[in-house]
Amino acid sequence: MSGAVVFDLDGTLIDSAPDLHAAGSQMLTEFGAAPVTPAQTRSFIGNGVPTLVERLMGAAGLGSDPSQHAACLAAFTRHYEASPTANTTIYPGVLAALDDLEAAGWTLGICTNKPEGPAVTILRAFGLLDQMKVVVGGDTLPVKKPDPAPLFHAFDALPDGPRLYVGDSEVDAGTAQAAGIRFALYSEGYRKTPVADIPHDHAFADFAALPAIAALAR
Template sequence: MSLPIIAFDLDGTLVDTAPDLIATLNWVFAERGLPPVTYEEARSMIGAGVKPLLKRGLTAQGITLPEPELEALYNTYLERYAAHIADTSRPFPGLIAALDRLEADGYSFAVATNKLEWLSVKLLDELDLSRRFKAICGQDTFGVPKPNPEMLRKTIAKAGGDPARAIMVGDSEADFRVAQNAGLPVIAVDFGYTPRPVQEFGPDIIISHYDALPGAVAELTAQFAKV
């Protein structure tokens, strides 16, 4: 029986993207004469895509922009962020070694993120990570974002896997919900961006470092074998 595909979230799971996302947020705010958002406050706003990040940043300061102005801010953000997407963003500690070990064991990987696909590919290209994933899919790839289970199922299928036999790895509520909605197990990393403890979302396994990922994957794979 084939091994399950491992589908990863991107921001806050594979890569610590907060420094570049927040630097871009405060740069576009400064360009519009708006006050900055603190790093810690902005970190918990990451995870649903750029436009929600902008809206959360504005809301935190009691600012509401008309839709045309928000759209202009969004476009400015995308242009700036794309140019600085990997200035300081880096894979989380232990990720590369964990992927090497799992790949040697025969596992394949995919990315299922609410980041736009082209930005996801660009980031992973610049970090020399794209080649490791059979599919890199964003909220726009299939027209549905997480936690819609079709986003995860279609990502797994695109990676050549069985949508009924896969493992999700993520850090946010959307990651846990998409896996649960698709009837798949989920591994939570507790070093991501969600402001709530990951235990509250009921993941199957929680890890605090990527050193623990191969063991967690092996445990869930064994459960598939029993079905």
């Protein structure tokens, strides 16, 4: 039986917080503000780069002026795209799990709030791009997660059959819930609340468990 598994990216397949923090620190320094902590940056991830920049600006006391935000966003993007994989790592077990899912007949894809260009760059750098038959980024459509449209867009590009979305955060859970699609929560990513408080069909801390979870969706 065919079917599709779509993944979030940051906090789900990869730990990108160190590189996002580095770009944010460079941006804040450029505008005369003190860097925020890595933990703060990590807590700001999930709603797309414009929101991440807005939160970094707020934490550093730069305010929320739209023209200032636009300038900071451009600076952050420049710094991040210059080195998006310097300190980013793939979570343990991801590569084997993706291979096992493909071997079991699942088609794979990505639905992330990260802009599509950097997402593709990172997937290519880690040898994951060929496995992902669709990549939907935060700028692919006019709306981002938790609006369900990006997730529908991803699944519509993949074969019919059972559907499973895999993510790590409240945003991902809300997206799956709005779309009416089964959701598997990776508990070791960037979530801000206890697992029990995040709507999910399955939760896992080890990617070795994911192929069996996917099989339950059939």
